[in-house]
Amino acid sequence: MSVAPAQPPVTSTDPETLGWMRGFPPAPDRTITFQDGSFRSFPELRWAWSNIRQLVPTVNVWRGAGPASVLPREDHDIGAVGSTTMDGRPMTFEKMLEETYTDGIAVLHRGRLIYERYFGALKPHKPHIGMSVTKSFTGVLAGILVAEGKIDPQAPVTDYVPELKASAFGDARVHEVMDMTTGLAYTEVYTDKNSDVWGLRRANGMAPIPPDYDGPTTIFDFLVAQKKQGEHGKAVAYKTVNTDVLAWICRRAQRYDAVRSALRAHLAADGCGGGRILSRRPHRHRERRRRSLHHAARSRPLRRDHAQSRPLQRPPDRAFTGR
Structure with a gap:
């Protein structure tokens, strides 16, 4: 029976202890870059995930002119629990x-x-990279658009994005994308460099493109090339491309950059301080959020007390179930 390798002690992975990216220029053996993929390696990523704006293009989303909401403190040392x-x-x-x-x-x-x-x-x-927490916010924004009557969960995906007609999403309905019940050949195995998720990362700007790479290099080209496997609506399968398609649907339903505009409304309603940061490259539909811990703590889904201090209509359950 194989034995899992011992984890390195936390002190040997600490970016401050290791001296990553210090000085100008940093020492060659202490340099982390996007181009060589080192920003995704461990322990380099412990520096990269807290400095992602230095590695990939990003854009600020203004939260509006209103004040940041109060984030009351009541310190408890729960470390010994x-x-x-x-x-x-x-x-x-x-x-x-x-x-x-x-x-x-x-x-x-x-x-x-x-x-x-x-x-x-x-x-x-x-700010720290939000990774797939972003999916939850994309889903909430889609739910708001459903509640406003701008998206019909029962409608074919192609009603909003006809460019996907020849793809795996060509005969899928919006609620199947929202529920991740689409039948796709796409695979998402993060430890397998041959898995389709690595093609997605290259297309959306979160992995370097090798010189001999002949696959899609934009998210648009990647999504329209997706192949169907199985039937839609039969089983839940966690596949990130569904969220990218959903964000594309949101943008078409709003007729402009829905993700950014709706996110701005969400930030204003939540009273988030400092706005949000999204990674950005041409033809990318689902921006990946970066936030500080205080920004995340001010997000409405985490704070029940916000419902009283800053009322905001919650999308009805049918917005998320498609019924």
Whole structure:
């Protein structure tokens, strides 16, 4: 039976200890770049995920002129709270953060910030890459457009994006994209460089394009090339391309950059300080968000108290179920 390799101690992966990207220019063995893919390697990514604006194009989304909402604090040291791991080891909350190479964490309880810690390259004022948390916000924005009558979940995808007619999405309905029940040949295995998700990363600007690469180099070309496998609506399968298509539908339903404009309305309603940062390259439909922990903590889905202080109509359940 194979034995998993031992994890390196957190101190040996700390960007501050390792001295990544210090000086100008940084030492060759301490340089992290997009072009060579080192920004995705471990432990380099512990610096990269907190400095992504230095590696890929980004754009700010203004939150509006209103004041930032109050984020009340009530500090509690929960670091000593104990639990048992899946392999039977006792572990404190603080130790868990260390063993999982956490960059930062903010814990809210009943609308109050009770615990906040930063490690490595992350600082309170710095945004951290949001990765697939972005999918949740894209889904919420789509739900709002459904509630406003601008998107019909039962409509064919091609009613909004006719360019997808010859693709796997050509006979899919919007709610199947929202629910990730489309039948796609696309694979999403992050540890397999031959998996389709790596083609998606090259197309959306989150992985370098090799010199001999002959695949799609824009998200538009990537999505229209998707092939069908199986039937739509039969089973849930987590595949990121569904969210990219959904963001494309949102943009068409709004007839302009819906993701950015609707996100701006969301930021204003939530009273988020400082707005948001989106990664950006031409033909990219689902921008990937970066946020500081305080920005994330101010997001409405995390704060029940916000419903009283800044009312905002919640999309009805049918907006997310397609019924």
